[in-house]
Amino acid sequence: MAEEQSSAPTRASAGAPASGVIHIRTRHADNFTVLSNRLAQRAGSAVTVGVAAYILSLPDGASIRIDALCAHFKEGRGRISAALNELEAEGWLERRVERGPGGRIVTRTFVYDAPGRTADGDIPPPGPARPTPDEGPRAEPHAEHQDGRPAPEADPRATAVLASLRHRDVRLVLSERETAALAPAVAEWLDRGVGPYEIAETLTAGLPAHITRRPARLLAYRLAALRPPARVPEAAAQPVVPLQNCDGCDRAFRAPRPGRCRDCRASAVVSGPLAA
CATH class of the missing domain: 1.10.10 (Arc Repressor Mutant, subunit A)
Known part of the structure; x- marks a missing residue:
């Protein structure tokens, strides 16, 4: 006979710790x-x-x-x-x-x-996939300028965003050369405060049913046409105006230099013509 299962909370055991969290667990059957x-x-x-x-x-x-x-x-x-x-x-x-x-x-x-x-429940194999005979040899990871100088290494954050696009749309497979060319524009978006998730969503939203050109050209156009505005630098902190004691009534007021407060100045303006 099966053992009866209770849904009542389990009492804390006599050996429960004197401090820290103590769990009172309930067996959930649904929801x-x-x-x-x-x-x-x-x-x-x-x-x-x-x-x-x-x-x-x-x-x-x-x-x-x-x-x-x-x-x-x-x-x-x-x-x-x-x-x-x-x-x-x-x-x-x-x-x-x-x-x-x-x-x-x-x-x-x-x-x-x-x-x-x-998404199929399988663990992907570690490391980059080997190229098939149709793909030909892979490009070297370090590209060079036309004059032979080594090109600057792409921002790893940007390359990660570009690599994730193929999981959103299988048509957005980029070569290493294309990734290196697009990475500076993606890095600029990141520097302007746009997160990787939002960048990928913007680049892949509403793609045409048929892409008749290399996807890198389409992505380059979107990165340029939809580029977000640059971050506005924080305004410089305004200097704090010091407190002064009024020469007339001795009340405190803020002013760049000693003198009279606003009320005393106004009183002097009113009393001047009357005294004359």
Whole structure:
């Protein structure tokens, strides 16, 4: 006979610690979500952990666009967007643009409870894939200028954004030369305060059903045409005007130099003609 399962909270044992957290656990039969300790105990932003836990609790097909998340959480778009950027960078979240029924281009979002797996549940092989005979030899990682000087190394943040585009749309496969050429423009977006998640979303949103040219040319156009404005430098702090004691009434007032306060100056202006 099976052992009876109780849903009542488990009492703290007699050997419970005298300090620190003491768990009173309840056995859940339905309406619960399993989270890995890797996520629940993730160091850093509590917003990122909360957003991840909320997304994992949603049913398939639920919207996790920034607007939908902002309607649920009190945090603003900036913090929600930053949380999505962190989750995508760490592999908890992946967005792909694929061809749906009838040839429509649709965006599919995959959420992983264990990062490092593909949407098919397989663990990808480590290291770069070997080129097939049709691809020919890969370009050397360090490009050179036409005059033979080595080109500056691309910003790794920018190359990571460009590499993620192929997971959103399988047509956006870039060569190493194309990645090196596009990386400075992506780095400029990053320096202007746009996060990796938002950059990838902007570059892949509303792509045409048929791309008749190299995708690098399309991405280069979008990076130039949709370039965000530069960050406005913070205004210089205004100097604090010192406190002065009024020579007439001895009250404190702010002024760059000693003298009379506004009331005393106004009184002197009024009394002057009357005294005359």
